[in-house]
Amino acid sequence: MTTGLGSAMQSIPLQGGSPPSRAFTAMVVDDHPVIRESMVARLRLLGATEVVEAATLGEARARARHSGPRELCLLDLGLPDGSGLDLLADLRAAGWQHLVVLSAADDPYSVRAAFVAGAQGYLLKSASPLVLADGVRRVLDGAVYADPSVASLLAAGLRGGPLDSGVRELSGREVEVLRLVADGQSNKQIGGLLGLSALTVKSHLARIARKLGTGDRAEMVAMTMRAGAIR
Secondary structure (H helix, E strand, C coil): CCCCHHHHHHHCCCCCCCCCCCCEEEEEECCCHHHHHHHHHHHHHHCEEEEEEECCHHHHHHHHHHHCCCCEEEECCEECCEEHHHHHHHHHHCCCCCEEEEECCCCHHHHHHHHHHCCCEEEECCCCHHHHHHHHHHHHCCCCEECHHHHHHHHHHHHCCHHHHHHHCCCHHHHHHHHHHHCCCCHHHHHHHHCCCHHHHHHHHHHHHHHHCCCCHHHHHHHHHHCCCCC
16 A cells, blocks of 8 residues: 555645644654655654554554654554554553554444544555645644545444444454454464454453344354455
8 A cells, every 4th residue: 555655645746734833753664664754754844753663562552652642643544563443542541642554444334443442543554645634634633534445444344233333342452352253363373463462362252242232153153244344
């Protein structure tokens, strides 16, 4: 999803409204250097006076501890050493006020999980520079923003019907666990990939079973796939 984004963001001028009325500080968290570089440049155009970068969950946590809360964090959900959903929760608890996800995931469940974890904005990496700038600007101004391409999907995912009501109750972490179950991973393997103990994975699966009304792994995966939460 990174192809062309960096060059496009550098070449298209800021339009579609004025930048925030005050300067701000920010952190960009993404494991792709081109994305980080492009977003740092875009945030500086929007008024950022200082932007720190992180490529992993661990690095972002260290940067956050060192600098304290900044006014904006722009982060990806898929990080090499864990989920950006965990980082959202950590930053929210630490007092960060403006959290925006920049992700390639355009399914309603990823979007919903991000907002539940504390995000105020959800942007797609495939979005135009103008949409990216507008979304960041609105969040900095105190609004909640979802990329136009996923807003209708998010609404559909939240409405749902009785057959997928249990799936809609799944957290972002629980969906991640089910994705790995669908790949045939054992509890130990899932724990290794997500940085969790096998016991914690078992606890996640028990909660999933209660929400979906079945403890059969194949049936849990099938229900979640039918609802569109995993593919």
